[in-house]
Amino acid sequence: MILKPSRADVRIIAWAIGRVILGVGLIMLAPLFTSLVCSEWNVALDFLIGIAACVLFWLVTESTCRVERDLRWFHGLIVASAGWLTAIVFGAIPHYLSGHFKSFLDACFDLMSGYTTTGLFLLQDLDHCSHGLNMWRHLLTYAGGQGIIVIALTFLFAGTAGSFKIYVSEGKEEKLLPNVINTARAIWMISLSYLAVGSSLLWAALVREGMPAGRGFLHAVWLFMGAWSTGGFAPQSLNLLYYHSLTVELVTLVIFVIGSFNFALHYSVWTGDAKEIYRNVETRSFALTLMLSTFLLSLGLGKVGVFGSLMEFFRKGFYNLVSGHTTTGNSTIYSVSFYRDFGFLAMWAVILAMAVGASACSTGGGFKGLRMGILYRYFRGELRRLASPERAVVAEKIHHIRDIWLDDALVKGVFFVLLCYVITYFMGGMLGIAYGYEPSVAFFDAVSAGSNTGLSAGLTSPLMPAAGLSAGLTSPLMPAALKVYYIFAMWAGRLEFMSVIALLSFFGALARGRRGR
Amino acid sequence: MKRSTPHPILWLAALVLAAASFALSSVAARGAESQVTVQELVEKAQEYDGREVVVEGEVVGDVMMRGEEAWITVNDDPYSRRSLEEGGEFAGLSNYGIGVVLPRAEAEKVKVLGGYKHHGDRVRVRGIFHRADREHGGDTDIEGVSLEVVKPGYPIPHPFSYGKLAVALALSAAAAFLGSRLLKRRSAPAS
Numbered sequence: 232m233i234l235k236p237s238r239a240d241v242r243i244i245a246w247a248i249g250r251v252i253l254g255v256g257l258i259m260l261a262p263l264f265t266s267l268v269c270s271e272w273n274v275a276l277d278f279l280i281g282i283a284a285c286v287l288f289w290l291v292t293e294s295t296c297r298v299e300r301d302l303r304w305f306h307g308l309i310v311a312s313a314g315w316l317t318a319i320v321f322g323a324i325p326h327y328l329s330g331h332f333k334s335f336l337d338a339c340f341d342l343m344s345g346y347t348t349t350g351l352f353l354l355q356d357l358d359h360c361s362h363g364l365n366m367w368r369h370l371l372t373y374a375g376g377q378g379i380i381v382i383a384l385t386f387l388f389a390g391t392a393g394s395f396k397i398y399v400s401e402g403k404e405e406k407l408l409p410n411v412i413n414t415a416r417a418i419w420m421i422s423l424s425y426l427a428v429g430s431s432l433l434w435a436a437l438v439r440e441g442m443p444a445g446r447g448f449l450h451a452v453w454l455f456m457g458a459w460s461t462g463g464f465a466p467q468s469l470n471l472l473y474y475h476s477l478t479v480e481l482v483t484l485v486i487f488v489i490g491s492f493n494f495a496l497h498y499s500v501w502t503g504d505a506k507e508i509y510r511n512v513e514t515r516s517f518a519l520t521l522m523l524s525t526f527l528l529s530l531g532l533g534k535v536g537v538f539g540s541l542m543e544f545f546r547k548g549f550y551n552l553v554s555g556h557t558t559t560g561n562s563t564i565y566s567v568s569f570y571r572d573f574g575f576l577a578m579w580a581v582i583l584a585m586a587v588g589a590s591a592c593s594t595g596g597g598f599k600g601l602r603m604g605i606l607y608r609y610f611r612g613e614l615r616r617l618a619s620p621e622r623a624v625v626a627e628k629i630h631h632i633r634d635i636w637l638d639d640a641l642v643k644g645v646f647f648v649l650l651c652y653v654i655t656y657f658m659g660g661m662l663g664i665a666y667g668y669e670p671s672v673a674f675f676d677a678v679s680a681g682s683n684t685g686l687s688a689g690l691t692s693p694l695m696p697a698a699g700l701s702a703g704l705t706s707p708l709m710p711a712a713l714k715v716y717y718i719f720a721m722w723a724g725r726l727e728f729m730s731v732i733a734l735l736s737f738f739g740a741l742a743r744g745r746r747g748r
Numbered sequence: 749m750k751r752s753t754p755h756p757i758l759w760l761a762a763l764v765l766a767a768a769s770f771a772l773s774s775v776a777a778r779g780a781e782s783q784v785t786v787q788e789l790v791e792k793a794q795e796y797d798g799r800e801v802v803v804e805g806e807v808v809g810d811v812m813m814r815g816e817e818a819w820i821t822v823n824d825d826p827y828s829r830r831s832l833e834e835g836g837e838f839a840g841l842s843n844y845g846i847g848v849v850l851p852r853a854e855a856e857k858v859k860v861l862g863g864y865k866h867h868g869d870r871v872r873v874r875g876i877f878h879r880a881d882r883e884h885g886g887d888t889d890i891e892g893v894s895l896e897v898v899k900p901g902y903p904i905p906h907p908f909s910y911g912k913l914a915v916a917l918a919l920s921a922a923a924a925f926l927g928s929r930l931l932k933r934r935s936a937p938a939s
Contacts, residue, residue, distance in 0.1 A: 271864065271906075272906070272908055273906055273908065273909045273912060276909060276912040276913055276916055277912065279916040279920070280912060280915050280916045280919060283916055283919035283920045283922075283923055284919055286923045286927075287919055287922055287923045287926065290923055290926040290927055290930060291926065293930060294926060294929070294930050294933075328912065330832055330833075331832055333838045333840070352842070354842065355827075355832060355838055355839065355840070355841060355842055356825075356827040356831055356832040356833075356836070356839075356842065356843060357842045357843055358808040358809065358821075358823060358827070358842075358843045358845065358862060358863070359808075359827060359831040359832060359833045359862065359863060359864055359904075360864060361864040362864065440812055440814065441810070441811070441812030441813045441814050441818070441819070442810050442812055443810070446810060467808075467809050467821070468823075468842045468843035468845060469821060469845055469847065472847065472887065472888075473809065473821060473847070474812075475812075475819050475847055475849070475884060475885075475887055475889070477885060537879065537880050537886075538880055538886045539880075539882070540882065540886075542885050542886070543880060543882070543885060543886030546885040546886055547880070547885070547886040563887075564888070565790050565888060567790055567791060568888070571791075571793065571794075572793070572879070572880070707838070707840050707841070708840040708841075
């Protein structure tokens with residue numbers, strides 16, 4: 232049971248959140264610069280207001296909440312979960328001021344979707360959006376992919392033990408280097424290096440496909456950010472279908488697959504241990520689940536027969552499946568196609584791939600390959616135990632950077648998180664059904680939100696296909712209760728539940744807990 | 749006087765002619781162009797697949813020239829008539845658009861592309877709708893035959909918002925005041 236927090240607890244949490252919000256304000260400098268360069272003066276003012284609000288909040292917390300002590304585990308959990316929620320509210324200011332959102336709730340939805348690298352959006356009239364707003368949309372998903380706490384840690388926190396506690400609370404458990412600040416910086420080094428290479432490749436591809444160099448450059452950077460962070464945002468409403476380009480699809484496919492890998496795996500490869508790619512439980516798990524889901528997809532699409540050739544299967548089937556599996560959400564088809572052209576089996580292949588998701592400590596979401604690997608080894612161990620003599624000692628291990636032996640505590644933890652994901656998916660699906668959506672569509676979008684994927688069968692995106700509801704009942708018109716639930720699902724799924732449970736307990740303890748200390 | 753009645757063969761010929769003209773007219777209707785919305789095309793893709801259609805809307809984004817052909821995107825949602833940047837009403841959606849692949853000469857007629865600063869040319873495109881275009885990797889698109897600019901595009905005015913400037917200045921002033929106080933407090937020697 233969590234004891235009633237003292238005033239000092241609340242102050243230190245608020246102080247750390249203030250620093251996270253300052254980080255959000257600093258990120259807004261990039262879209263501010265973009266809008267100034269593009270002479271989008273009113274958009275620049277939107278970002279100036281956003282930055283000023285973030286700085287003001289930071290100054291208030293710095294003036295009133297600074298405490299000379301380090302963060303504890305409990306503080307770290309609350310800072311991560313409440314910090315994300317606060318970052319949503321401040322980040323949504325330029326969104327709302329842009330005039331492309333009907334309500335502040337819609338703007339918050341897009342912010343949560345961006346930070347959690349989900350990619351669902353309720354923004355209206357995307358094709359008339361400014362470059363500044365597009366830069367903000369993509370940058371926040373890129374930053375969210377690394378973790379907004381990681382950003383704050385990189386620049387705004389001293390290297391204390393408390394830093395590690397909030398780092399871990401953001402759903403990242405890997406320490407690439409002994410010091411967590413250096414770990415955060417290593418994550419940034421990896422991401423920025425890929426940004427330079429990936430954007431250049433995409434730029435070349437887009438110019439080759441007939442885009443002007445200037446717009447091509449911006450689109451390349453944005454597409455990279457969307458793909459690498461497994462966010463799936465794109466600057467045009469048709470997403471990847473807009474480009475009609477095999478080359479662009481191939482480059483983004485490679486980017487989001489690499490982006491979905493564990494940062495620890497990246498670091499191992501970077502530091503010379505290339506064999507880790509083949510030995511790591513997550514790459515093996517990803518390869519296996521991808522093969523299984525591709526098999527299901529090919530059965531399903533073969534039955535429907537809309538995409539007849541191998542090329543069509545690759546560009547319309549496989550691309551979207553991998554996009555779902557890596558929890559990216561980039562798409563080369565209309566939302567309705569999942570429902571109308573994929574058929575039941577292929578649609579559920581994508582749903583299952585999204586549910587499994589990407590790697591732990593990556594930009595992706597879902598159950599994660601690491602947990603799938605642990606589960607597989609656990610069940611294999613249980614079967615071996617049943618088949619062995621009573622006195623035999625059966626032990627199972629996985630390889631993830633190093634060999635890890637499975638024990639009860641580890642397996643229990645995996646089961647708990649898995650159960651939380653299943654409940655989140657299930658509740659979202661049932662809520663969608665309760666609002667009258669077709670079950671496959673309701674579960675597709677619920678799993679997409681909970682696993683931070685961003686593909687949509689229409690419930691949260693334009694051209695909504697739900698039977699009989701398609702005329703006019705489009706994304707921003709979805710019921711407010713569903714929007715709120717999806718915001719919760721994206722947030723909880725990204726933070727892998729622990730921080731969220733801690734925050735709820737914190738509020739419970741504030742309301743009625745016993746006073747400690 | 750006895751009234752002459754038509755020969756039964758004539759009746760039969762008339763019947764055959766009527767049936768044939770009905771069949772021909774239905775075939776012609778199936779092949780003939782019909783103006784449709786993008787939403788209708790995408791939602792009834794199976795029905796429209798391979799048929800000649802006419803779509804009217806705003807060209808947004810880019811004209812991507814690729815050899816002798818070019819790709820454009822035509823939106824026909826409510827924002828293609830009046831975008832949010834022009835003060836249009838919220839329609840509750842992002843955009844409805846479709847990719848159109850055209851002969852280069854047709855695409856060159858497009859002069860203004862829709863975006864933040866411009867409302868794009870309003871065009872009428874005639875072409876064959878493909879649910880999954882075999883030539884283009886299975887894209888849902890229109891293989892355009894001709895393009896006509898119905899209404900030229902125009903710049904969207906964005907009058908400077910002094911209200912936003914005032915809010916930005918007020919917040920910045922408050923931050924500067926608080927920041928200077930904090931700095932003074934930090935630099936003051938501890939009593």
